[in-house]
Amino acid sequence: MTPTLISAEPVLRDPNDGIAVLERTRTVAETFGIPLAVLAELTHRCPLQCPYCSNPVEMERANAELTTEEWTRVLTELAEIGVLQVHFSGGEPTARKDLVELVRHATQVGLYTNLITSAVLLTRDKLVDLADAGLCHVQISFQGSEPVLADRVGGFRNGHVKKLEVAQWVRELELPLTVNAVMHRQNIHQLRGMIDMAVELGADRIEVANVQYYGWALKNRAALMPTVEQLDEMTAVVDEAETRFKGIMEIDFVIPDYYATRPKKCMGGWGRQFFNITPSGKILPCHAAETITDLDFDSVRSNHSIAWIWQNSEAFNRYRGTGWMPEPCQSCEFKEQDYGGCRCQAFALTGNAANTDPACQLSPFHATIFKAAETEAAADQRRFIYRNFAGGTLEKDEPA
Ligand code: SF4
Numbered sequence: 001m002t003p004t005l006i007s008a009e010p011v012l013r014d015p016n017d018g019i020a021v022l023e024r025t026r027t028v029a030e031t032f033g034i035p036l037a038v039l040a041e042l043t044h045r046c047p048l049q050c051p052y053c054s055n056p057v058e059m060e061r062a063n064a065e066l067t068t069e070e071w072t073r074v075l076t077e078l079a080e081i082g083v084l085q086v087h088f089s090g091g092e093p094t095a096r097k098d099l100v101e102l103v104r105h106a107t108q109v110g111l112y113t114n115l116i117t118s119a120v121l122l123t124r125d126k127l128v129d130l131a132d133a134g135l136c137h138v139q140i141s142f143q144g145s146e147p148v149l150a151d152r153v154g155g156f157r158n159g160h161v162k163k164l165e166v167a168q169w170v171r172e173l174e175l176p177l178t179v180n181a182v183m184h185r186q187n188i189h190q191l192r193g194m195i196d197m198a199v200e201l202g203a204d205r206i207e208v209a210n211v212q213y214y215g216w217a218l219k220n221r222a223a224l225m226p227t228v229e230q231l232d233e234m235t236a237v238v239d240e241a242e243t244r245f246k247g248i249m250e251i252d253f254v255i256p257d258y259y260a261t262r263p264k265k266c267m268g269g270w271g272r273q274f275f276n277i278t279p280s281g282k283i284l285p286c287h288a289a290e291t292i293t294d295l296d297f298d299s300v301r302s303n304h305s306i307a308w309i310w311q312n313s314e315a316f317n318r319y320r321g322t323g324w325m326p327e328p329c330q331s332c333e334f335k336e337q338d339y340g341g342c343r344c345q346a347f348a349l350t351g352n353a354a355n356t357d358p359a360c361q362l363s364p365f366h367a368t369i370f371k372a373a374e375t376e377a378a379a380d381q382r383r384f385i386y387r388n389f390a391g392g393t394l395e396k397d398e399p400a
């Protein structure tokens, strides 16, 4: 189908899709169970080169990105169909020159806005403009608790110091702040320092998130996979910090699933609670869904409304519910609880997204794959493959 720009009527652009009547009689959110929050990846461009980036290894180039006009129409449509929150992400969303305009438009149509940023491109003036445009919340990623390691992981000189400065501006402007701490074998020893740093910055919340292994992180798994001992250490640090900072800062802990016995309910279940819009306008059931290479995704540049895509897209419907599940999931008592785990991880590790996530101990792949992870962690290979548009660059020297 030839892509066409979305029209000014955001929802009912395709009168022949059979959904129009439903949309007129009930709100679209009621009809389709539209998620409350959506991740808008404005660009894959980013000055940092984190080796665990959740973007696909094949990233979308700047000339494929939605225009300002297209994004504003998408934001209007999201608000009209019942979405309440938009998370502006990337790549690095502040690389878009029109970010203030997009935040202002999102505010005008009634969306709560969150900026997920590496912070290194922000100036204080830009942040003031964003706050004036109605920005509601800022989430800054940190790669360590001190500059040497943090700048090495991000592949960006002086990034850590800049992030600290921006975090202070965020608090001066009285915007709520979340610190995002992505954890892996090479920075777990700094977790305590990162939590203390977040408290000192006045963060409302810290997300201690272990790397999830698909895309760039899978490419770098040997350099990132923690040991079992490190996981125990991390859990103890989080437990202790939760007690120490109760009522001061909220701590969210995303555990690594390679050493789990049951998988996570990824995305709250495929096509149940979430969707993601890529820089070029593709609508995905999760931010890593493009790593599943045999799925096609519909775009906001097609003739279909976002509500239609959510309801009818083959990519969403392939793994919705439980009917698609193979054994052992099909007859498992937990199938409505975890929906078979993560489709992207199943594809990455077994070559078939319909397989049971190997994080589950009942998967026939569980033992071999997780033994391999343990062996990798013990081998302690340390050089990163940095994320870039060229498909990755191996870190020059063995780190000290
Ligand atoms: Fe979940 Fe499937 Fe494992 Fe059961 S077998 S716990 S449904 S992943």
Ligand code: FES
Residues within 6 Å of the ligand: 266, 267, 270, 286, 287, 288, 289, 341, 342, 343, 344, 345
């Ligand atoms: Fe895609 Fe889990 S990250 S389903």
